[in-house]
Amino acid sequence: MQDDREEKTLSQEGNMRSESELSESDEKNEEKIDEKDQKQIDESADIQEDDEELQSGDLLPKYGCLKGCLIPIFGIVIIIIAIAMIIHSKSGTINEWLIVRIISNTQEKVLTDLPEGIDKKAVELTFDNVRSAIKNNRIDEQEVKTAIKEYLQATKGLVTPERKKIEIERLILRLNKSVSGSE
Structure with missing residues (x-):
């Protein structure tokens, strides 16, 4: 009986270790996925900001789009x-x-x-x-x-x-x- 209890205890400890190892690997995978998602979100936010700047004309706020385009053309x-x-x-x-x-x-x-x-x-x-x-x-x-x-x-x-x-x-x-x- 005692052997049975020890086996149960050992199997429970093994299960707990497996579960903790699994949960750690799951957490790592989730972190990797979260990092990838965050990168994609950041990239899409940057693209949206660039689109907004182009649409609003704030890309060249100092000169305005017309002057910003004409000055290099005249220089060339x-x-x-x-x-x-x-x-x-x-x-x-x-x-x-x-x-x-x-x-x-x-x-x-x-x-x-x-x-x-x-x-x-x-x-x-x-x-x-x-x-x-x-x-x-x-x-x-x-x-x-x-x-x-x-x-x-x-x-x-x-x-x-x-x-x-x-x-x-x-x-x-x-x-x-x-x-x-x-x-």
């Missing part, structure tokens, strides 16, 4: 205009640089295998005058481009020294004319 437009002005102002510089580079390359081509009877110093002086006139914007750029293009076409391939001399003289005359003709 001003930045775009400034960038366009910079690009436009630099286009002349790029064009000038390209022309000077073409003139330098043409000078190198003219001075390689210079035929007899052509003064090297005179050729160099002419090209220097053309570069200076381009920088000072007192030259007929179209005439320079045409003269160089025609010279390069005429001297393409194998050219006799006499033919090259004639073409160089023609180029020098046209370059000098383009500098003096624009003044």
Whole structure:
């Protein structure tokens, strides 16, 4: 009998422990669920507050919605205009640089295998005058481009020294004319 009582007592204690463990795990689960529910409630409350601010116009209370939207738009437009002005102002510089580079390359081509009877110093002086006139914007750029293009076409391939001399003289005359003709 006593054994029966001890067994009952032990089983009751085991049941009580199981129940207390179950109740503790239930409480933990309930706390987790409560935390999740609370997070969802907080998130929905935040969303509702944002909606109310958007609807009431209090999102930008200092400037109002109209000013708050227009100021950044005007800022962006001003930045775009400034960038366009910079690009436009630099286009002349790029064009000038390209022309000077073409003139330098043409000078190198003219001075390689210079035929007899052509003064090297005179050729160099002419090209220097053309570069200076381009920088000072007192030259007929179209005439320079045409003269160089025609010279390069005429001297393409194998050219006799006499033919090259004639073409160089023609180029020098046209370059000098383009500098003096624009003044």
